[in-house]
Amino acid sequence: MIVKSSQREGSKELAKHLNSGENETVCVVGSRGVLNETINGALEEFEAISRGSNCQKHLFHVSISPSPDVHMNNEGWEKTWLLHEEINKLKGHFFIEVEHIKNGRAHRHRVYERVNYETGKAVNLSWTRLKNERLGRTMEVMLGHPITQGKFNKSVIKHLKKSSFKYVAARIEELGIADRSPRVTRYTHYESQQVKRFDLDAARSHIADAWAQSDSPQAFKAALRAQGYELADGDKAGVPVAIDRDGHVIPIQRSINVHRKLGGLPTIKKKEFMQKIKYPLPDLDFVRESQMDKQHLLTSSQQADQKEDLKMQTTAQEVNIPPSGKIKRSKATTIEKQSDKDKLLTAEYGYDFNADLSRFWHVDREGDGSLRLKNKAGVIVDRGDLIEVRTTGEQLPTAAAVVQIAKLKGWDEIEVEGTDEFKKAVYSLSLQNKIKITLVNEHDRLLYAEVKAEYDQRQLEDDNHISVANTISKSIDKNKMDEFMKNIEEEDQKSKEQKKKTGPSNH
Incomplete structure (x- = not known):
């Protein structure tokens, strides 16, 4: 069971996603506290409720996808949502529930209004990833579903042992799932959208090959460039990305690890990966624009x-x-x-x-x-x-x-x-x-010696010029300087006396 959640602000994009025509069927299957039981209508009502608070991301969007090997009945869904509300303290909050069927498989979405209608306060949501994993593993054990090899299973077991679900922790430990390396998800939600626009798997293969054949940051950069990619610093600090000529952004370490995992190879750790990355890296936006410009040059001036x-x-x-x-x-x-x-x-x-x-x-x-x-x-x-x-x-x-x-x-x-x-x-x-x-040969050594001699001579002359200038400055005769200042004072006095004789100017 895969549980995903996010806090959102805008309702229009979310409504568009929930009404997506990519699904075979889209059906509203439940709600609480809404008058208009349509997706758009319910989200508009939630937006009206949020205006009475200072909460910006007032929508909490949750999606639950059961294992493809099982069919989940309404009772199973109800138990899952009840536990979800208990874990996230969402009991009594308004929601609308939508079921999508895609490729013959059903998954469900709920959108909650975080702001409580009576108090006007928004529920605090934190550690949602861990809570989602905890919900997924617990319901898999309770409903008899296959246990997912989640990324946070060790942390989930730790939390379950402190709760009333100790038997769930024992079951996960019994299966030995917590001791296994987490599987690498082939596509995140964002990447699944990228796949629709370009060949992400091919890009990952290019990046992984460039990394494997390189032994230094310079070699890795050159190998990427030979494939049409440029290095940049990602939006998330310390996460280098590759940008292709169409401006698509591809996280490098994740691409390498997904490619290696699918090929049966061990993944690389952060320390090993960073040995072939040299900071500072150029800004993502600059590189993206540069790549787009380069693509234009390639097509228009071939x-x-x-x-x-x-x-x-x-x-x-x-x-x-x-x-x-x-x-x-x-x-x-x-x-x-x-x-x-x-x-x-x-x-x-x-x-x-x-x-x-x-x-x-x-x-x-x-x-x-x-x-x-x-x-x-x-x-x-x-x-x-x-x-x-x-x-x-x-x-x-x-x-x-x-x-x-x-x-x-x-x-x-x-x-x-x-x-x-x-x-x-x-x-x-x-x-x-x-x-x-x-210097690879005797001829080059002689040339270099000639240039070095000229360079040393110029340096010596420059040093001598500085030394002479300092000596001259120090050897100025103090008596001559005093005489010079005395002449200045005498000239100034003569000028004043001349003005007295001529009298003030008439205006």
Whole structure:
């Protein structure tokens, strides 16, 4: 027996759900305290009662679904509702009861008015999940139904032992259900609605595969992106989610565990899961909008992307860098486009991206979802653990952007491939930003030594300039300073005497 409950405010959405045409039959089977025994009419009456109180979520919606293997008669329903009212202190409260039959199975709903008609006070409802589990296990034992392997069975047993239902606790313990791992529900109510809009099982499979093949947060993020998903911080703090290109939000750990459980594999614990998640994660709304924008780019500019891809086919082994040229700032974008670029960068790197990345570079995504930055200086493509570069002029602007991206991604050591000019530009900027360089051959070591020597020389000169400036400041002759101040005072005195001779101005 599955018991679910929620406190609600609006009656219109609830009435729509209770009248849903997805059910084979919808029938009002009981009520208390209502004049209009229709779903809409009863809920309107409840709303009128609540206006005399300060209670916002005045409706308490309860649904009970018996095991599919049993038929529950009216006597069974009555006993179940009586115990439910006793547990939640709802005796005497107005309600309307609706029976739904779907796929040949019956389940029932009750909507209670929390506000007591006589006192005007709302009943306090807390620990409803535990109470629902307690009701379900108790009625299963009393009615002889199969015992559900609930998530809170251990807590239920503890509470039942303190009540008059000790025999129910003994029965659950006798069956050994409390010692088993709770089954993973394939779909929550929200997820059952998602399934109607997109293939949730396929998404879970993609996410689980990405997690299994990754050994680090960066690898997991790249694997998700390769499947078209982006990481974000969920509405509930500390619950990372994946967002697909249509903006659907999928909790990651739950998706992995449901997929593994259905495949006969053990679930993963929170600590193990978080080893492949790196905080801070970008905001959910930013990522959702970014994904929707990306989907629009994929559908509306596919041909343009293909042409651009032909222009910038670059491999990790070789980077073609033409002769130096001049870089000019790209044309100013509109506020709307600037905002779009900021959203893309925020989704990729968080809120602390360098403003120059947004101001001087056009930002979009390639067909595989990789972030791409373009301007007259060149093209940069972030492919997760690899940043591909193609320059069309001066090396420094592109190198500066590449190093900035490496910092945002949290890389503390990088390996550089390309021409000597490009390597030297990246080496110099990496020294300034305290990023280590992996030198793979003797030629690179010589280049790096040259850049390091120039960097150290500049640092020494800067230190000397500061030292000289301090020395000059300290060696100013005090007598000359006194003489200078004396001259100022004399000039001021002469000015005053001149004014006395000429007299006041006539107005």
